[in-house]
Amino acid sequence: MLTIQASSRGYRELNEAITAAQDQDILLEGVLGQRFLGAGLSEKSLTIHGIPGNALGAYLDGARIHVCGNAQDATGDTMNDGQIIIDGSCGDAAGYAMRGGRIYIRGNAGYRAGIHMKAYQEKLPVMVIGGRAGSFLGEYQAGGIIIVLGLGEEGVPVGNFCGTGMHGGRIYLRTASLPADLPSQVAARQAEPADLEAIAPILEDYGRHFGLAAQDLEGKPFYVLEPNTQNPYHQLYTPN
């Protein structure tokens, strides 16, 4: 494993060092808010000590990033493939328009997690949030799977306006009750065995990363949120 001391270096220099490295495994020590780490990276495995800045793993295309702490805003922006694992919490707009790959967050996510998430052919993006998510979770979601586990949370583990503009994909909420303000184009129901089967491998993988066992997820049911139409706005217009 190659260790790069990051503390006194800018993001451009760090990304160049990551690209130039012969090692596949790279440890970034002392990261102090440098942005764009791993942008567009298609291979290699980054481990980050310290706090990465905004847009960590933007356009990520197959690489693996493990943050041993918290991440900030726009993690995995427009990510296409790969994996981002965050041991702590992350800021706003995580996984904006992600089309593939996985983002696992052990703690909480800020506003607009999974906004514009898409799915396409074999690409099925997945985001799992261990704690709670802020408002606008899955806004404009067009595909993919968002799971909020609400571990250690009392009450509903998402903020307001969950699924606003959603027109594809699924949100799984582990919660005793649904958010009170779900928009009209979202249909919610309690998960059936087949729904839980579909996410069992994801939860198993997530649990492996964070040392969670199946019994840790007991005690609360899962709800499934899906759009009730793929075309939520089609009656809005009149040709002129």
Added chain:
Amino acid sequence: MPVNYLMPEYEVYRNPARCIACRACERQCANEVHHYDADLKAMVADDAKCVNCHRCVSLCPTRALKIVKSDHTFRENANWTGEAITEIYKQAATGGVLLSAMGNPKAFPIYWDKLLINASQVTNPPIDPLREPMETRTFLGKKSDTIRRDAQGNILCQGEPQLELKVPIMFSAMSYGSISYNAHASLARAAQALGTYYNTGEGGLHQDFYQYGANTIVQVASGRFGVFSDYLNAGAAIEIKMGQGAKPGIGGHLPGAKIVGDISRTRMIPEGSDAISPAPHHDIYSIEDLRQLVFSLKEATHYQKPVFVKIAAVHNVAAIASGIARSGADVICIDGFRGGTGAAPTRIRDNVGIPIELALASVDTRLREEGIRDQVGLVVGGSIRNAADVVKAIALGADAVYIATSALIALGCHLCRSCQSGKCNWGIATQRPELVKRLNPDVGSQRLVNLVTAWKHEIEEIMGGMGINSIEALRGNRMMLRGIGLTDRELSILGIRHAGE
């Protein structure tokens, strides 16, 4: 209950002495206006379906057809026009937002037509472009304001990435989905032949067109359709779309019915799913946030490509442009309120935004005053109709122009403004295979090359007349312009004198 009948706007006039009932018009019309009546043994037409696109007129072998504006009328009223009344009928019947296509057609001032260009007489003689070199090449990107040297004192020539344009005209963003495969093929091939660029729009880049990457600007909009590493690296530049002249402050929405086959593949979303591009990028609320997107794109493409930021011309455009120039963007693109679109709410298209001429002049002035004009290239669009408009735009301060409506007209568009129906009889704004094939990319690209080549000659002629032999010397040269019939306020915003001064 009122009868919900809208009088046809046009009437199909068929000269019975010429019509041979060959039914060509019937085959050509996707709106199903014409059909053959076996009882009458004659062609008949349903005027109500006609959009006045001239396809049948153009292909009628005996020239039997013409489309005329109906003289059927409401009682005359300068306030409650027929248009105003009809729009109320449409909304009362449907409850829908009125949706239109192409640019603002209203009778707002066209400032290009109130600008006059100078020519040399006696002193500083004109240049004959047929005999003397005339430089229409220009470069888009940040210009260095310092000379950098290495340790040995050699000048470092490696500057910021630039786009080289052989002619200061590019084809502006139109997505695959809003226009057809053959329209995109025509634009891509023409851009390559002309040494300029076309723009993918926000619908991704079809795999067949990666070969034209060196002449392609790839767009990133709020929906991020089709955006991934290969796409970003395929183009010569990346454009962040913040706004569009036809619908400032409004997002895009391609209905699921149009997301089929290749469109779905290129946008990288499932068939039948709506493609929604909301008005804002939900990660951009400030110039600092914009800077973040600019630099995430630069990081992902290793600083090899200029990043454009496109905005609509709105009231505070000069201040916004100043912010964009400081965001790290290489080029600012401004789209005026006449800019076209495949679909926009009528009220937005016709009432929001400002003329590109005023926006351009105020942005260029502001950036100069702040000493940051060289930090960005400036590209303007939104109804550049001819070579004189190009010359005037450059003299007002643009580095280059974007054209789209003009390009579509070159491809056969007759400005019927019905793009949103998806039934374009000219094979441009449609995905129906039987209509798309009417636009032959060999012919289409040649017509685009012809148009831009003709404009290039005209630009050379006009520049030569002024005694100017390069685009660089024309750029921002407002002394070459005079206003006619403009108020002091307009002249002061445009930064020009009145004719005779």
